[in-house]
Amino acid sequence: MTGPVVAVVGPTAVGKSAVADALAERWGSAVISADAMQVYRGMDIGTAKMPVEERHAPLLLVDIIEPDEAYSAALFQRDARQQIDQLQAAGKIPVLCGGTGLYIMAALDDMRFPSGEIEGDARRRYERFAEEHGPDALYELLNRRDPESAQSIHPHNVRRVIRALEMLDEGVSYAEQRKGFSTPKPVYSAHIFALTMERSRLYGRIDARVDAMVRDGLVEEVERLLERGAGPALTARQAIGYKEIIDYLNGACSLDEAIELIKMRSRRYAKRQLSWFRRDDRITWLDMDSLDIEGAVDAIEREVRC
Structure with missing residues (x-):
């Protein structure tokens, strides 16, 4: 130090x-x-x-x-x-x-942050979903898959919602990581x-x-x-x-x-x-x-x- x-x-x-x-x-x-x-x-x-x-x-x-x-x-x-x-x-x-x-x-x-591409296919897919259906629909997608993580993220924080969904795809829960x-x-x-x-x-x-x-x-x-x-x-x-x-x-x-x-x-x-x-x-x-x-x-x- x-x-x-x-x-x-x-x-x-x-x-x-x-x-x-x-x-x-x-x-x-x-x-x-x-x-x-x-x-x-x-x-x-x-x-x-x-x-x-x-x-x-x-x-x-x-x-x-x-x-x-x-x-x-x-x-x-x-x-x-x-x-x-x-x-x-x-x-x-x-x-x-x-x-x-x-x-x-x-x-x-x-x-320590999970590995992953900054602009991978999953991110582009979720960004397209948000553009087509809106931030609220994207947030509801996260809420259905991982309600604990959704509760800790503002519904209009699109980038963080997308990151949480990416992490789920990688087998990592945003909420669990946050506890660490x-x-x-x-x-x-x-x-x-x-x-x-x-x-x-x-x-x-x-x-x-x-x-x-x-x-x-x-x-x-x-x-x-x-x-x-x-x-x-x-x-x-x-x-x-x-x-x-x-x-x-x-x-x-x-x-x-x-x-x-x-x-x-x-x-x-x-x-x-x-x-x-x-x-x-x-x-x-x-x-x-x-x-x-x-x-x-x-x-x-x-x-x-x-």
Whole structure:
């Protein structure tokens, strides 16, 4: 086990990116994004990527693939560890930042993923099924074959539903594999900090962020993705904010209804993120109701340096 790695995690809109950026700037290091959607080019507004002009430290593993390319926790593990090792070799403390709990664990812990082709025949078959019959029918297929796994996956997380079906074809249950992740075996000397705040304040920040996304051009961003061929089984369809705007553009709802759905689903996602991170007793929680960005950076630095 080598030098320390710091991870800044927590629910959406809690302020992770600003804290991680300030921390990496202070240490002369870089931030490694651990966000399952920020890896995609062209998905900027809806994924709340920190604008280039606001970054004070390098931000790694954003904009690395196209929205119609396959990506996974296994690929993130490979890419994140490569960045961590390079930063540590340069004498720097890597700063992971994100709310995708599986990606954080994949980078930091001894997590083994099933073998299989990224774009095999089974995956293409399930993607065609989703395009022809819709995400709900795909989810019902998983629910009939493996209800325990289905209960642990959001119905509109098409890529994860497809992966669970692929794993069943390989003789592996997604739910059973997940149980094996419950006792982490660290690969790095990790310090994990989760940001939190009073629930109503967090929900207010989520709602305000969604309103700002729409003002900043979320609808136009989704239109550009559709022009590039983003279909029902592709990543843009799964991300909160994109699916709802696609439905609006297709006439399935009004813009106001789409915005309210984005807010509601973002709040639910924040609850799931908090539940995920609360399972990990390695995490140090930082209350952002009583800390500003500098105060959070100071608290992290004290813990890591001691």
